[in-house]
Amino acid sequence: MAGIPTVVFGYFALFYVTPLLRDTLFPEIQFWNVLSAGLVLGFAILPLVSSLSEDVIYAVPQSLRDGALALGATKYETIWRVVLPAALSGISAAFILSLSRAIGEAMIVAIAAGRTPTWPPEFLKPVETITVHMVNIGTGDAEAGDFIWATIFSTGLLLFGTTLVLNIISHFIVRRFREKFE
Numbered sequence: 001m002a003g004i005p006t007v008v009f010g011y012f013a014l015f016y017v018t019p020l021l022r023d024t025l026f027p028e029i030q031f032w033n034v035l036s037a038g039l040v041l042g043f044a045i046l047p048l049v050s051s052l053s054e055d056v057i058y059a060v061p062q063s064l065r066d067g068a069l070a071l072g073a074t075k076y077e078t079i080w081r082v083v084l085p086a087a088l089s090g091i092s093a094a095f096i097l098s099l100s101r102a103i104g105e106a107m108i109v110a111i112a113a114g115r116t117p118t119w120p121p122e123f124l125k126p127v128e129t130i131t132v133h134m135v136n137i138g139t140g141d142a143e144a145g146d147f148i149w150a151t152i153f154s155t156g157l158l159l160f161g162t163t164l165v166l167n168i169i170s171h172f173i174v175r176r177f178r179e180k181f182e
Helices: 006-024 034-044 046-059 062-070 075-103 107-112 130-138 148-177
Strands: none
Touching (some): 034 046, 062 075, 075 148, 130 148
C-alpha cells in the first residue's frame, strides 16, 4: 500500500469514496469535499504508522517479555501490560510523525478536497489546504520574480514550521516518556 502513488489515492477518494458517502451517510456531500480526502489520507498514512510502531514494539527487550511470562502472565497480559506501555512513547512519536506527513500531503487533498478557499471549513464541502494553495500558485501564470511567488515561500515556511513543531513535540514525548532498559 505504501507503494501506491498518492494521485491514485486522490482519484480513489473522488470517484469511489465520495459516491459511497453520498449513497450511505451524507446525501448532501459535494463532489469535492474534505471528508473523503481525510478518510483516504488517513488510510494512506497507515503503512507509515504501522511500520514505525512495529519497529518500536520489536525494540522492547525480549527479557521484559520473558520476565512477564515467567511471573505467570499470559501472552495477552504481557502485550497489554508490559510491551505496549514500554513502547508507548515510540508509538506516540510514530503517530505524530505520521501526522506531519499527512499535513504535507498535496496530491490526495488537491484532487479530492477541491481548490476552493473557504472559511470556516466544512467537511462536506470543498476547501483549499496549505499544500493545495502552493500547488495553485505554482501552476499559475505568474512570471518568475513576481510578488505572488513570495506567498509560496511564506506558505512553505508556515508548513515547514508546523511540521517542525510537530517533530519537536514528538522528540519531547520520546525523551520524556522513554523507558530505559538495561
